[in-house]
Amino acid sequence: MTTAWQETLDAGDILLIDGGMGTELQRRGVPMNEVVWSGAAVATNPDAVRETHEDYIRAGAKVIITNTFGSTRQMLEPAGYGDQVEAVHRGAVKLAKEARDNMGDPSVAVAGSISTEPPRFDRDAFLAPQKELAAYREAAGLLAEAGVDLIALEMINDTDHAPRAVQAALETGLPVWLGVGCKQREDGKIVSFDHPDLEFAAILDALIPMGPTVINIMHSEVGAIPEAIALLRERWSGPIGVYPESGYFTKPHWNFVDIIPPRDLVTEALGWVAAGARLLGGCCGTGPEHIKAFHDAMPDLERARSTS
Ligand SMILES: [Zn+2]
Numbered sequence: 001m002t003t004a005w006q007e008t009l010d011a012g013d014i015l016l017i018d019g020g021m022g023t024e025l026q027r028r029g030v031p032m033n034e035v036v037w038s039g040a041a042v043a044t045n046p047d048a049v050r051e052t053h054e055d056y057i058r059a060g061a062k063v064i065i066t067n068t069f070g071s072t073r074q075m076l077e078p079a080g081y082g083d084q085v086e087a088v089h090r091g092a093v094k095l096a097k098e099a100r101d102n103m104g105d106p107s108v109a110v111a112g113s114i115s116t117e118p119p120r121f122d123r124d125a126f127l128a129p130q131k132e133l134a135a136y137r138e139a140a141g142l143l144a145e146a147g148v149d150l151i152a153l154e155m156i157n158d159t160d161h162a163p164r165a166v167q168a169a170l171e172t173g174l175p176v177w178l179g180v181g182c183k184q185r186e187d188g189k190i191v192s193f194d195h196p197d198l199e200f201a202a203i204l205d206a207l208i209p210m211g212p213t214v215i216n217i218m219h220s221e222v223g224a225i226p227e228a229i230a231l232l233r234e235r236w237s238g239p240i241g242v243y244p245e246s247g248y249f250t251k252p253h254w255n256f257v258d259i260i261p262p263r264d265l266v267t268e269a270l271g272w273v274a275a276g277a278r279l280l281g282g283c284c285g286t287g288p289e290h291i292k293a294f295h296d297a298m299p300d301l302e303r304a305r306s307t308s
Pocket residue numbers: 020219245283284
């Protein structure tokens with residue numbers, strides 16, 4: 001198990017994580033599944049998954065996130081992959097570790113992704129609470145057994161389903177990164193990416209007491225991030241990360257429209273770091289070129305850090 005990521009954060013230094021995985025697989029020609037998006041790509045296109053991890057490490061990422069965002073039982077079963085939940089989780093960790101070995105950098109951490117996305121991305125189709133909790137426990141347990149360094153909870157955008165995922169992740173004993181997606185409502189309020197009536201602050205207030213190690217503002221619009229960081233800092237003294245999206249989703253495909261140029265992302269990130277962010281990466285629509293831009297700009301980012 002590598003703890004280099006934790007040492008970087010303990011020192012107050014900047015930690016680079018990877019960029020989008022599902023959208024990057026799409027960009028590389030991997031077919032997106034109508035029901036489960038990229039959740040079965042480990043089974044269908046393992047080489048593309050490994051190569052994408054390698055490209056992120058090459059670009060400078062020190063944490064890579066497994067391609068298991070859409071791979072809980074509640075997501076894979078309706079897509080006809082219910083018998084492959086175990087194989088997909090074990091395979092995803094294996095591919096990430098192979099990429100780390102191939103790139104010769106044992107300090108790279110492997111984060112196991114789990115989301116609370118519902119079956120078919122349909123919010124009316126959630127499993128009954130105990131079955132839902134069991135699905136998160138299954139995913140977290142498989143990732144832990146396969147040897148991830150931490151659990152990255154992603155798109156934890158409510159206060160109903162989220163606590164079950166957080167509970168399941170914490171039960172592994174591994175560090176838990178909480179990834180919350182937000183956006184700015186027309187009246188200026190920062191709200192859940194999925195629920196315009198739910199304030200970002202309410203999600204934080206519900207989940208921070210459970211004990212995450214890191215909180216990431218993820219898959220969020222670049223314009224909403226400064227205010228989101230401010231809301232987070234009012235509530236949280238632990239490490240803050242940012243990995244935004246760029247473009248938009250029309251199931252099951254990402255639209256690579258007006259993708260933020262890597263140089264512009266770095267300019268935005270200088271402000272985020274000055275405001276207290278320490279983990280930087282990208283979500284949907286971003287690729288290795290964005291992570292490389294962060295890496296190349298590290299002297300500037302370190303200077304911005306010293307002002308906060
Ligand atoms: Zn995303």
